[in-house]
Amino acid sequence: MKWVFWASVSVIAWTYLGYPLWLYVRSRWHARPVRTAPMEPSVSIIMAVHNEAEALPRKLRNLSEIDYPSDRYEIIVTSDGSTDGTNQILAAQACDRLHAMESPWHQGKACAISLAIKAAKGEILVLTDARQLIAPDAVRRLVANFADPAVGCVSGELILGQPVKTESGNGVGLYWRMEKKIRQWESVTGSVVGATGALYAVRRELAVPLPPGTLLDDVYLPLHVVCQAKRVVFEPGARAYDAAAAPRQEFRRKVRTLTGNYQLLRLAPWLLTRANPVRFEFVCHKLLRLLVPFALAGMLLSSALLPGMFYALASLVQLVFYGSAALSVFRSRLGMVSRLADVSLAFLVMNMAAAVAFIYFVTGKRKVWVR
Numbered sequence: 264m265k266w267v268f269w270a271s272v273s274v275i276a277w278t279y280l281g282y283p284l285w286l287y288v289r290s291r292w293h294a295r296p297v298r299t300a301p302m303e304p305s306v307s308i309i310m311a312v313h314n315e316a317e318a319l320p321r322k323l324r325n326l327s328e329i330d331y332p333s334d335r336y337e338i339i340v341t342s343d344g345s346t347d348g349t350n351q352i353l354a355a356q357a358c359d360r361l362h363a364m365e366s367p368w369h370q371g372k373a374c375a376i377s378l379a380i381k382a383a384k385g386e387i388l389v390l391t392d393a394r395q396l397i398a399p400d401a402v403r404r405l406v407a408n409f410a411d412p413a414v415g416c417v418s419g420e421l422i423l424g425q426p427v428k429t430e431s432g433n434g435v436g437l438y439w440r441m442e443k444k445i446r447q448w449e450s451v452t453g454s455v456v457g458a459t460g461a462l463y464a465v466r467r468e469l470a471v472p473l474p475p476g477t478l479l480d481d482v483y484l485p486l487h488v489v490c491q492a493k494r495v496v497f498e499p500g501a502r503a504y505d506a507a508a509a510p511r512q513e514f515r516r517k518v519r520t521l522t523g524n525y526q527l528l529r530l531a532p533w534l535l536t537r538a539n540p541v542r543f544e545f546v547c548h549k550l551l552r553l554l555v556p557f558a559l560a561g562m563l564l565s566s567a568l569l570p571g572m573f574y575a576l577a578s579l580v581q582l583v584f585y586g587s588a589a590l591s592v593f594r595s596r597l598g599m600v601s602r603l604a605d606v607s608l609a610f611l612v613m614n615m616a617a618a619v620a621f622i623y624f625v626t627g628k629r630k631v632w633v634r
Contacts, residue, residue, distance in 0.1 A: 270558075271559070275559065279555075302409065304385070306337075306387045311372045323340075330403055343372065388467050389405060401419060404501040418455055418481075449544060457485055457486070521553060589604075
């Protein structure tokens with residue numbers, strides 16, 4: 264039973280402490296700077312939408328105001344079987360720069376993106392979603408990284424809530440800050456494992472068709488770029504903005520994302536072979552997080568069954584940590600204790616989402632459309 268406890272501790276410790284620390288040290292000793300430069304290649308901005316009549320006018324207006332020559336970019340929007348006013352909005356705003364494609368039935372986001380990629384004429388493809396607004400200089404900042412011929416894909420940064428300071432006061436904010444640091448350190452030393460779905464860019468010749476039903480285009484496409492011997496880098500200056508999601512929405516988003524990580528193993532089994540140049544990073548960044556719920560259960564159960572003061576104390580610490588999440592649920596305000604409770608709740612929710620994702624994957628439950 265001791266091996267269960269220590270193996271569980273090792274998985275959790277490496278996932279949340281060891282791997283980030285290893286990346287930080289590597290970034291200090293083996294940095295690979297990107298050679299950026301102002302440039303204006305032709306750009307195709309791609310959006311796949313499904314029943315986005317409420318958000319679409321604002322997003323199209325946002326894209327029309329970006330700081331990029333109007334004759335150097337096009338907007339391609341694929342409406343995936345929309346049944347609200349989405350198609351009417353696209354028809355009303357269609358012009359030389361805005362190309363709308365309509366799928367008569369609901370095929371899924373992956374198919375919609377693949378159709379847009381096939382129709383795109385730009386040298387650089389910029390993928391974004393209808394809900395998030397992008398900064399006026401976001402496209403320029405993404406494109407500047409392609410001055411380096413080694414770069415094949417560039418991820419932007421998603422900012423939750425405004426101002427940014429609102430992110431720092433809760434457990435979700437802590438998770439996002441850690442995630443951004445990991446992406447920065449991966450980028451500095453090689454390639455990021457995946458991109459920010461709200462805003463990322465890829466060279467058109469490196470973009471591959473997405474298998475129907477793919478949940479994580481923002482991981483599938485970048486990993487295929489890496490497989491073609493190009494880097495995927497993180498550009499924090501290219502920003503997309505979104506309102507912080509309600510807890511239930513955030514949980515559902517995490518379930519979809521983590522289910523998508525499981526799905527990647529079925530869609531691209533080569534990711535676990537030497538054909539994947541970032542295999543180690545992929546396992547540490549994406550897959551080990553899927554194991555953490557099982558490691559937590561193993562650590563709690565083994566510490567409760569093992570004799571000795573050390574294991575009794577370890578069991579008590581875990582119970583206190585999990586119990587403290589109740590303070591956050593009931594909005595108790597006790598200074599530092601409340602902040603720790605927020606972290607505990609966010610940690611529990613994230614790992615509950617990973618457990619649900621595992622159930623969805625093994626039972627074959629999946630949704631066609633992912634907002």
